[in-house]
Amino acid sequence: MAVIAQSHRPPPPAPAGTGALLPLRKFSFPALGTRCEVQFAAPGGEPQAAGFERAAVGWVTAFEAKYSRFKPASLVSRINAAAGRNWIEVDPEMEGLLTLCDTLHFMTQGVLDPTTLPLIRLWNYQAESPRVPAPAEIAAALALVGWKKIQRAPGKVFLPVAGMALDFGGFGKEYAVDLVAQLAVDHGIANVLVDFGHDLRALGPPPGRPAWHIGLEDPQKPGSAAGSIGVTGKGVASSGDYLRSFVADGKRYGHIIDPRTGWPVANGCSQATVIAGTCLQAGVLSTTAFVLGVSKGLEFIQACPGAEGLLLTGHTRAQTRGFFNYVATN
DSSP, X not given: OOOEEEOOOOOOOOOTTSOOOOOOEEEEEEETTEEEEEEXXXXXXXXXXXXXXXXXXXXXXXXXXXXOTXXXXXXXXXXXXXXXXXXXXXXXXXXXXXXXXXXXXXXXXXXSOTTOHHHHHHSOTTSSSOOOOOXXXXXXXXXXXXXXXXXXXXXXXXXXXXXXXXXXXXXXXXXXXXXXXXXXXXXXXXXXXXXXXXXXXXXXXXXXXXXXXXXXXXXXXXEEEEEEEEESSEEEEEEEOSSXXXXXXXXXXXXXXXXXXXXXXXXXXXXXXXXXXXXXXXXXXXXXXHHHOHHHXXXXXXXXXXXXXXXXXXXXXXXXXXXXXXXXOO
């Protein structure tokens, strides 16, 4: 779950004789289960800005319609409905996303598994009366999980066991952020901040500033910032379970499930924030680091060239060597 609060400071007045700064434009819309917001400067004026906005909203709408498990007519829903029965034909775009799943599953050593949905449904923190599943229920759900069980052939895919299900929620939003940032570039826009539920991609600086100013939410005081960073040319994402959880018999259970064990993560980590080259990379690294815990999580982030991270527990703060280079001082 991304938990970064974004803020932008208004630019200072332009120095005399330099001409007015480009205005910072903004549009927002609901999609992908969250609020999507884009801030940008359009040197080509209103026609360029309107064209980019139409393209961005149109692409995200089509992406959600095709890949969201919450859309009954989506390709993902059709694949899930055919589990244990039929192969489903897929186009080159879906082939590419399935290949991406292969890569992410391998890179994260199984921490990111797009077949974890049976466990997510079992540990339903949004239920009217959330409960801890019985060991037999967890074992049954675990038997339906495992990316390597997926069968693929050119132009088609098959989930071999009834009850198996795909969910791109572990990376889909971050993937969409990067695609919209690329759409901005394709429309001649070099200064943009794409923010989908606080998963971010920043290109160029905002008008009159050296970098985009991003507030980092305090897990102990949700809704308030515990600090901030300045970024440009980077993706930023956070993972944490302090907002989505339930309590049973005095014990708290978060919404992030470890597909290797079938249980919610409970390693003391409250938030993992990563700055990386893309939003997808930052999101995958932050989620994996959160699941691995502070020590192994930091090692995992540091093994990725150019990535920096910050991991928090209720009592400690640990960060990679270069994270301080992004911390804003004013």
